[in-house]
Amino acid sequence: MSSTIKPTIVLVHGAWHGSWCWRFQIPALEALGYSVEAVDLPSVSGVKGTTQFDDAVHVRSVVESQISMGKRVVVLAHSYGGPIASAAILGLSGKGVLGMIALCAYIFPGGMDQGAVIRDIGGLPYVLWDAPSEGLFLAKDARSLFFPPDVPADRVDWAVPQLRPQSMAANMGVVPPQAWQDESYDGRLGYIRCTADVINPIEQQDSMVMGAGGQEKWVIRTLEGSGHSPFLSRPHEVAAALQEIVNDFEAKVGQEQGGIGSLSS
Template identity: 75%
Template sequence: MSASKPTIVLVHGAWHGSWCWKFQTPALEALGYAIETVDMPCTSSVAGTTQFDDAARVRSVVESLLTEGKRVAIVAHSYGGPIASAAIKGLLDNRNLLGMIALCAYIFPSGMDQGAAIRSIGGLPYVNWDSPTEGLFVTKDPGSLFFPPDVSPDLVEWAVPQLSPQSMAANTGIVPPQAWQDDGYPGRLGYIRCTEDMVNPLAQQNTMIEGAGGSDKWVIRTLEGSGHSPFLSRPAEVAAAVDEIVKQFEAGVPSK
């Protein structure tokens, strides 16, 4: 195991941007990690951008770090889960890529038609489609969706104006090929569950984890009482969970 900590690449979720990691970054840096953030095309207010575009952006950051010889782990929130998993597809043979940690994130299989899945459940009642312009969409009441029960009112007030319209094509398209479905090496996937998440409820998180191999494949940690935005409400706890999982990644990565 290297004496120095790896670089953590932080991948935001839908409607968010790298701004959301403002408090998470110093909490991880305090534990010795270097941080890289990514702003994905999906939240650039450009209609038609897809998960493939977002994955390509994240992959470019990861590959650049690996080319520099840096050791890398990825932390991906919410929508960012399938994006990060797509970004590292085919890279797990590089021992400097330690693994990916999903932070109350979605786990979707390659080729899944998300638009069809959304239609099958009758749509998403908490969003406005084609808003503010065609091909973009926003949440109706983000303050009551993303942040309860544990983000303070002042941070909600700070965060909500920074949320951006999301490309509809990114959330209703086809899921790119996913690294989590590869055999890879043991101990390269982590999941941090949030028990009070309103966006991706705990039962759904558990179902996705079990469907993707369960605890045999994923190193799991749990944030009791946390909603969907623990990077705002409890960044020190997120950092501690990331640190524990990364240490398990390091133990499982094969030597040259």
């Protein structure tokens, strides 16, 4: 697989979202020459009991499908999608996966009991549990959580009706084994920070990155003043940051191969 051909970007959305949320991001990536595949996670299908493991299996099937066609893959994951993408690419370093980029996403260690953590902090005040039915949950005020301060009003109006209930089991369960904890991915992990994020504040983003190895493991870029949905507010900036990170991934692979390989442009 030649590194002169740009990898396919597999897009993994966050909780309550779907592949629809990348509507403006996809053309921005395609304009830079990337092929794109966007997934829909089972946990947002309206079926209670679906877990992070179910989501990771689905994403892995998409990644492996791309690899089977001779393509290299970079996974771009938003919010809840961070641990899902990281689980999905476990063991695929050197087998077609170039790396993973987290977009203001959560970074959790494999085996963490996410439900226990949520209970210890007194729950999540911004959600409605068992809504609209048992085993599902919704954000109380999506407009004030996901979109401030920089998503245009017309895009907020377009996005809000498309949000869907999330399986509680996905957020209250155990985190699957994580690829970011495998040293084979060191230098091929990216994090795009969003400094005005309401739901995943920048201090929390930074704490998670530092706890996961910091700049020794992660290539970091920053979107100043961006909230939790830069794929709606700043898709071209996200694409530019992604390209810089992918270039660093390519350089890392070239070093690992003894200098053989070229940067994607």
